[in-house]
Amino acid sequence: MVESLKKEIAACTLCMPHLAHGVRPVVQLSQKAKIAIAGQAPGRVVHETGLPFNDKSGDRLREWLGVTRDQFYDPDLFAIVPMGFCYPGTGKSGDLPPRPECRATWHDRIFEEMDQLELIVVIGAYAIDYHLGKRAYKTLTETVKNWQDFQPRHMVLPHPSPRNNIWLRRNPWYEQSIVPALQRRVDCLLS
Structure with a gap:
């Protein structure tokens, strides 16, 4: 069933009227x-290459996870399911x-089909809203700080974007x- 879902998603054009860069x-x-x-959603570089997290955010995310590019891009190890599948464009x-x-x-549909998942790494406000809903704290910082409240199924991270360097310093x-x-949890699941 996951294979047929992948084909349906690859052919999806629902958002075409709203996406300046196409689907x-x-x-x-x-x-x-x-x-x-x-x-969240693919950025410009990911849209151009078709490879998720194929940018500086992805480099930092793989570092946080403690995995190589080969591991990260092995679909039998990692599913990658952004809240939006296409690049939404740039705002202010x-x-x-x-x-x-x-x-x-x-x-x-995806998460019902993929009931074998043992860990969902939740990144950003839109993913937090979907995966944690009312269980999330008022702020991203509080939600990340209280990560153990969402174990063992979820781990909440700030976005790995270089735009978050100030948050990381603070x-x-x-x-x-x-x-x-x-890293310990990921290593355990991949072993």
């Missing part, structure tokens, strides 16, 4: 993956929000304590 759904799915990366302060059509059309506890916990 190019970018997801990575497998019935074997134990870990899913649930982010960065990329536009993910289009809501993906969430409404695909996400429940919150050194994240890389000191949460990143090692994330």
